[in-house]
Amino acid sequence: MSSAPLVHRFGLRAAAAGALVLSLALAGCSGGAGGSTVSSAPAAKPSLAFTGPNGEKPGALSELALTSAEQAKVKAGNYTAAFVWHTTSDLVNAVEKSARAEFQKLGIKVVASTQANFNAATQANNLQTVLALHPSIIVTIAVDPTSAAKAFQPAVAAGTKLVIMTTPPAGYTAGKEFVSIVTENLTEAGRDDAEILGDALGKQGEVGYLSFNANFWFTNQRDKAFKDWLAYEYPKMSIVDSEGFADENATQTIAAAMIAKHPDMKGIYVSWATAAQGVLAAIKASGRTDIKLVTNDLDTTLGAAMVSGNNVAGMVGNGSVGVGKGLALASAYGVLGKTAPALVASDPAKVTKSNLDQGWKADYGTKPPSSVTGG
Template sequence: MSTRRIAAAIAASLLLGACSVDVSNDKAATPGPGTPVTTVVTPDPGGISRYVSPVALPASTDTRGPDGEKPVWYTQLNLTPAEVQKVRAGKFRAAIVWQEASPFMNALGKGVTDTYKALGINIVSTTAANFDQTTLANNVRSVLALNPDVIVTIAIDPVADVATFKPAVQRGVKLVFASVKPQGYKAGKEYVSLVTYDLAGLGAATADAVGHGLGGRGKIGQIYYDANFYVTNQREKAFEQTLKAKYPGIAVVDRAPMADPSKVEDVASAMIARHPDIQAIFAPWDTAAEGVVAALRNAGRTDIGVYTIDLGNTNALEMAKGGLVKEMTSTLAVEFGNSLAIAGAYGLIGKQAPPMVIVPAFAVTKDNLAQGWESTFGVSLPADIAAAGGHK
C-alpha cells in the first residue's frame, strides 16, 4: 500500500466515522451481518424514516466545518409532506460516488438508498474509487453521462477535487458532500450542504467515558494522530478540554504522537514502559485501539483500560467479553446517509439547506453495546459479539 494511499485511507476512515481502515493489512473493520431493527427509527414530519438519537442533543456544539461553518443537528433537516410530494413528482435521478466500499460506507449508502426510494428518486449509479484520485474523476464523468440531478459524494483531497467536481458544477448537478468538500466551494453555490458527525462531541463523550470509568481520578496515556488534520484535531482537542474541565483528578501523564498508524503497538508499548502506573489509554480511532490492545496483552497488562472513537467488530468483541476495551464512541451511520439524501432533496426543489449538518456522538460500553450497534448500523449485534456479551 503506497504512502499516498495509506494517507487517503486514514483520511476517509476518520472523516466518515465508525469503521476505521486498518492500514496494516488493507482490510476494513466490519459490522458483520445482523437482523434489521426498527426500534431505532421513527417517521419525521414528511413521513421519512429517521434514526432516533440515543442521547439528548446538546443545545450547541464546538464542532466546526473546514471553513468554520456552524452546524445544525440532523433533526432540523426535514421535508414537509407537500415538499415530499414535490420531490416525488420531479422524477429525479441520483448517483452515489464514494471513495471506498466499506461497512461504514455501506451504512451511509443504505441511508441514501432507503430515503431516495421513499422519495421516488431513482439511483442510477453507485461507484467507489478505492482512494484513487484518477478513478474518482473518471467516476464523476461516468455518472454525469447518466444525467443525474443530484450526486451524493465525498471529497478526500480538497485541492485536487476542485477540478474533480467542476464538470458537475458546470452542469448544474446538485452536490452533497459527506464530511469534506473541495476547497473554495460554497454552500448554496457549488454544492447544497456538507453532512458529517459531531467531531467535538466524539472527543467529549470519550473523555466522559474515561472520567466515569476511572471514577474521576487516575493517570492515563493519550495517543494522538500526529497530523494537521481538522477531524482528529477537533476530536482530540475536545477530549483534552473535557478531561481538564470536568475531571481535574485525572492526569494525562503521557501524550504520545502517532504519525504512522501501523506503529501504534510500538507507541503503546513504549508508553506503558515509561509509565507503568497508568490506568487507561486513549487511542484516536478503532483500529489504532487494536494495536494498543495487542501491546497490553504482550506486556501482560490486563489492568489498563482502552478507550477509543469509532465502532468496529474486533474491539466490540473484546469489549463484550469484558476485556481491555472499555468504551468506543460512535455515531448514527445510517442516519448520516438519510441526512445526505434529504439535503440533496432540498437542492432539487430549490429549498435552502443548512451549510452544515451533523449527527450526534454517543458512548458505547459493554452495558449498552446492543443498543449502540443498532443505533449506528440499524441491525442487531453479530451473533458472536452478542453471545460473548450475553445479549439475546
C-alpha cells in the first residue's frame, strides 16, 4: 500500500523537497541507522494494533458501503476523478485498475492519472495540471507530506474531494481536508513478512534489514511490525545489520556492502518491492544462492525471480483490489457529503512460490502474467 512504504510500493526514485518523507505504502525507516540489533531477552508478544497519521484507528474495508439510492445519486452527479500518484509500480497499477472499475460502476469519469517518480516538486506540478481539469475527486499519496500540505491546498480550496491511499499531506485530517485513508493492515503485513522469512530460513539465522530512511507513519509501522514479530516468533533469528535508504535506486549498493560485511547472513527484509529489486541484484551479483529476500507488494520482477530461483522467499500483497474499490467508494462518500471512516484497511496476504497463482489472484484480481510464470 508501499511499503511504503506502501508504501508500501503500498510501492516506491528519490523523494525530494527538503525533509524527505515517504512510503506508496507502501510504502519505513524504523531503525534505519546502521548497526546490529540482537537481543538475548525473550521478546514480548507484539500488538497487532496500528494507527493512522493523526491517531486514527483502522476499520475494515467492509465499512465502506453505499445504498442503492446513494449509488443512483452519484451516477446522476456527472462527477470526475483523477489520480495523482507518488510513483508507478505493479501495486499502483493494480489499485488504479480496481478503482477505475468501481468508478465506472458509479458513473464517475477518470480524467487524468499522473505519477511523480517520488519527487515532491514533480507531484506538485502534476497536481496543478490536474486541477486545470477541475476534477471532483483526487486520489493520491503525498510524496512529501510536509511540502504537500501547501501544494494540495488549492485542491482543498476548490472543494475537490481528496481520498488518500496511505499518506495524506501533513496536518490534514479526515472529514476536513480529505475524505478517508484506505490502506492495508500494517501490523498484519509486518507479521506476514516475518513469517515468510522465518519459515524460509528454518526459523534460525542472521538477517539484514533495509528500510526507508524517513519519518513515514505507514511504512514505519509495517517495518516495526516485521522486527517485533521476527523477534517474538523466531528467537533463534537475529537482525545483524539495519540500514536506511533515501533513494530506492541506492539499495543495491547498500545491500552489497551489507552482504560483504556479514558472510553468515541468510535473509534480508526490504520495505517495498521496487526497492527490493536492487537488493535482489546485489544478492545475485554476490553469487549467494542461500540468501532469502522478503518484501511488500507483489512485483513482476521479484515474482519471476521467485519462480525461477532461490533468492526471493516471498512477498506480502496489500489486498490491492479491495484498496482500489475502497478508494472509489470513499470518493463517493466525499461527493455525497457522507461521513466516511477516517481509516480503513484491507487484509494483506503472504505470497510464496507455493501459492503464487492464488495469491496473485487475491491481490491483483488476475493470474500472474507469463513474465512471472515463464509460461
